[in-house]
Amino acid sequence: MTLVPEPFPARLLPEEVPLGTALCPRCHERPIKLAGQEVWLCIACYALEHQHPPRPGDRSRSYLPANFATPECLACGSGAVDADGRLWWCTSCRLCTRVRGEGR
Numbered sequence: 001m002t003l004v005p006e007p008f009p010a011r012l013l014p015e016e017v018p019l020g021t022a023l024c025p026r027c028h029e030r031p032i033k034l035a036g037q038e039v040w041l042c043i044a045c046y047a048l049e050h051q052h053p054p055r056p057g058d059r060s061r062s063y064l065p066a067n068f069a070t071p072e073c074l075a076c077g078s079g080a081v082d083a084d085g086r087l088w089w090c091t092s093c094r095l096c097t098r099v100r101g102e103g104r
């Protein structure tokens with residue numbers, strides 16, 4: 001057993017990572033739920049990562065104008081949110097948003 005969570009590369013599909021089981025490699029507190037720019041992260045770390053504006057040189061990807069996948073619902077403020085790697089949703093107000101832009 002290792003104490004440091006092993007990061008899962010972001011290119012892996014949701015089916016290929018232990019969603020909700022493996023710990024986030026950044027905060028070591030919450031389970032991984034969403035693919036960040038390099039590795040799979042928990043919802044909180046994913047939200048933090050997406051607060052940073054994209055670098056000028058990195059134009060290969062299209063960035064969403066706003067990130068709704070946050071640890072607290074932007075619509076109703078509830079913390080009862082969850083994600084499965086492709087979608088993020090709030091169980092209180094049923095807001096649901098797609099978080100994986102590429103692919104289908």
Ligand SMILES: [Zn+2]
Nearest residue numbers: 024027042045
């Ligand atoms: Zn985290």
Ligand SMILES: [Zn+2]
Nearest residue numbers: 073076090093
């Ligand atoms: Zn909500």
